[in-house]
Amino acid sequence: MEIFQAFWDTILQRQDLIIERTIEHLYLSFSAILIAIIISLPLGIFISRKQKLAEFYIGITAVFQTIPSLALFGFLVPLIGIGFETALIALIIYALLPILRNTYTGITGVDQAIIEAGRGMGMTSSQILFKIELPLSLSFLMAGIRTATVLTVGVATLATFVGAGGLGDVIWRGLQSYNNNLVLAGAIPVALLALGFDFILKLMEKRTTPKGLKMKS
Amino acid sequence: MITFKNVKKTFEDGTEAIKGIDLHIEEGKLVALIGPSGCGKTTTMKMINKLIEPTSGEILIGGENIARQKEVDLRRNIGYVIQRIGLFPHMTIEENVGLIPKLKGMKKEEYNQKVDELLNLVGLDPSVYKKRYPLELSGGQQQRVGVVRALAGDPPIILMDEPFSALDPISRDQLQDELKQLQTKIKKTIVFVTHDMDEALKIADQIVVLKDGLIEQVAAPKELVQTPKNEFVRSFIGEDRINAFLNLHTPLLSPVTSIMDPLTEEIKTEFPTIDSTADLKLAAGEMTGRNIISMYVVENGKPIGIIHQNLLLRKLAGFEKGV
Numbered sequence: 330m331e332i333f334q335a336f337w338d339t340i341l342q343r344q345d346l347i348i349e350r351t352i353e354h355l356y357l358s359f360s361a362i363l364i365a366i367i368i369s370l371p372l373g374i375f376i377s378r379k380q381k382l383a384e385f386y387i388g389i390t391a392v393f394q395t396i397p398s399l400a401l402f403g404f405l406v407p408l409i410g411i412g413f414e415t416a417l418i419a420l421i422i423y424a425l426l427p428i429l430r431n432t433y434t435g436i437t438g439v440d441q442a443i444i445e446a447g448r449g450m451g452m453t454s455s456q457i458l459f460k461i462e463l464p465l466s467l468s469f470l471m472a473g474i475r476t477a478t479v480l481t482v483g484v485a486t487l488a489t490f491v492g493a494g495g496l497g498d499v500i501w502r503g504l505q506s507y508n509n510n511l512v513l514a515g516a517i518p519v520a521l522l523a524l525g526f527d528f529i530l531k532l533m534e535k536r537t538t539p540k541g542l543k544m545k546s
Numbered sequence: 547m548i549t550f551k552n553v554k555k556t557f558e559d560g561t562e563a564i565k566g567i568d569l570h571i572e573e574g575k576l577v578a579l580i581g582p583s584g585c586g587k588t589t590t591m592k593m594i595n596k597l598i599e600p601t602s603g604e605i606l607i608g609g610e611n612i613a614r615q616k617e618v619d620l621r622r623n624i625g626y627v628i629q630r631i632g633l634f635p636h637m638t639i640e641e642n643v644g645l646i647p648k649l650k651g652m653k654k655e656e657y658n659q660k661v662d663e664l665l666n667l668v669g670l671d672p673s674v675y676k677k678r679y680p681l682e683l684s685g686g687q688q689q690r691v692g693v694v695r696a697l698a699g700d701p702p703i704i705l706m707d708e709p710f711s712a713l714d715p716i717s718r719d720q721l722q723d724e725l726k727q728l729q730t731k732i733k734k735t736i737v738f739v740t741h742d743m744d745e746a747l748k749i750a751d752q753i754v755v756l757k758d759g760l761i762e763q764v765a766a767p768k769e770l771v772q773t774p775k776n777e778f779v780r781s782f783i784g785e786d787r788i789n790a791f792l793n794l795h796t797p798l799l800s801p802v803t804s805i806m807d808p809l810t811e812e813i814k815t816e817f818p819t820i821d822s823t824a825d826l827k828l829a830a831g832e833m834t835g836r837n838i839i840s841m842y843v844v845e846n847g848k849p850i851g852i853i854h855q856n857l858l859l860r861k862l863a864g865f866e867k868g869v
């Protein structure tokens with residue numbers, strides 16, 4: 330009970346900091362996700378048309394993905410310096426792959442017979458994209474966005490090392506002052522955010538599965 | 547309606563799929579393209595709606611060169627049914643079928659009735675099926691919807707690439723009958739790709755036999771079977787079919803049992819006998835030569851039935867028995 334009381338006190342004492350950092354964390358994560366979507370959704374559609382290029386682009390993003398996250402932040406500092414942008418760029422790079430890959434797999438996974446039927450019926454390529462390909466791959470896209478979001482919310486904890494704040498800041502302060510309660514006051518919200526988004530986006534993913542396909546199983 | 551003028555197609559990889567074909571497809575006819583796998587049936591068909599562009603030569607529809615027409619406009623006036631059905635799984639039957647009329651800019655009230663009519667025509671009750679999704683239908687029902695979808699925009703031409711080949715034999719048979727009936731009602735020009743000779747003989751007005759990117763023969767079913775142009779066409783049709791077809795259409799070669807009446811009473815009169823394996827030609831020869839009006843049909847030396855001159859005459863004259 331006492332432990333819990335101490336923890337609760339820490340939260341109350343530092344609530345301004347925690348709230349501010351949570352907002353920062355969310356702002357950073359969402360900006361990164363949004364920009365990553367803006368980049369990789371059209372790119373994914375584009376490379377699904379040029380399958381020879383696809384491996385190249387997905388390969389590049391996969392290489393970025395394999396760089397350990399802290400190292401990626403480290404690489405960017407000498408290039409761009411420290412601050413919000415550095416963290417943003419690092420997070421965008423991380424979020425690209427899941428979205429790009431899922432867009433690509435989703436669209437190329439649409440049954441070719443269906444697309445041929447559409448073309449043969451006289452649908453234009455944009456009608457095929459918006460009426461057939463995107464609706465049929467929407468749940469794939471959403472899965473990609475979900476993976477990217479969970480990833481980004483987690484990795485954004487490192488933003489504090491480049492001076493971009495976020496909940497990592499709370500954790501870092503706790504570590505420096507040997508205050509375990511403060512560490513937890515930063516770590517628990519990060520975990521909750523990741524779990525919460527995972528849950529919400531999973532629901533959205535289910536809802537975007539076209540009705541006609543749900544009865545398959 | 548559709549004319550091919552020395553059309554050739556060589557694919558990027560060098561495959562000479564079509565080596566120069568001339569073909570005229572008349573308006574309102576159901577024309578079957580048939581031939582062994584890889585002979586170029588699908589390629590020929592897809593050149594009609596420009597899913598494939600010919601390497602050289604011209605294709606005219608209604609006298610107009612399709613090379614000068616916009617793909618999308620051309621295709622909206624050509625119905626298209628493929629083997630793998632290709633219904634859009636995320637749209638209801640109603641949405642699938644209404645798509646082309648909608649793309650053509652028609653209002654829902656305008657095409658709604660037409661859609662209902664067509665669904666009824668292929669035996670799918672609109673009130674039951676319109677709100678369903680494709681995956682809630684059987685394969686045969688899905689392909690019926692595929693046919694209806696192709697018809698919904700009221701195109702003068704319909705292309706069908708092995709539309710029934712993935713179905714079970716019973717559904718296939720039914721759909722062939724339905725298509726044939728539909729064709730007599732709606733009078734569309736239908737190009738039908740198949741590799742099934744029975745199907746072609748059953749439904750086509752004209753059969754185009756292809757081999758290695760060239761046309762071997764163009765003929766009506768009866769003509770094709772009676773006078774195959776060469777050994778390839780003959781073997782492609784198959785001796786069995788040729789014989790069966792000839793039996794059906796040339797009564798002289800039908801067996802005597804086809805006009806035989808069963809024995810109803812004790813054999814009293816002394817009639818001459820004829821073997822049950824004999825054909826009508828032999829029977830006619832016997833009867834006229836010996837001036838007799840009835841003969842017993844015997845099998846293994848035992849009488850099994852009786853044939854009469856008047857029935858024989860009717861049959862040979864092309865009237866069916868009992869008419």
Ligand SMILES: Nc1ncnc2c1ncn2[C@@H]1O[C@H](COP(=O)(O)OP(=O)(O)OP(=O)(O)O)[C@@H](O)[C@H]1O
Binds near residue numbers: 559581584741
């Ligand atoms: N896109 C393509 N690129 C290269 N070659 C092709 C292409 N499409 C078809 N071919 C080749 O052209 C030839 C004719 O093909 P087509 O699909 O017209 O045959 P088909 O008569 O429809 O055969 P099947 O009965 O198997 O459907 C084949 O040798 C095939 O391999």
Ligand SMILES: [Mg+2]
Binds near residue numbers: 587589
């Ligand atoms: Mg084919």
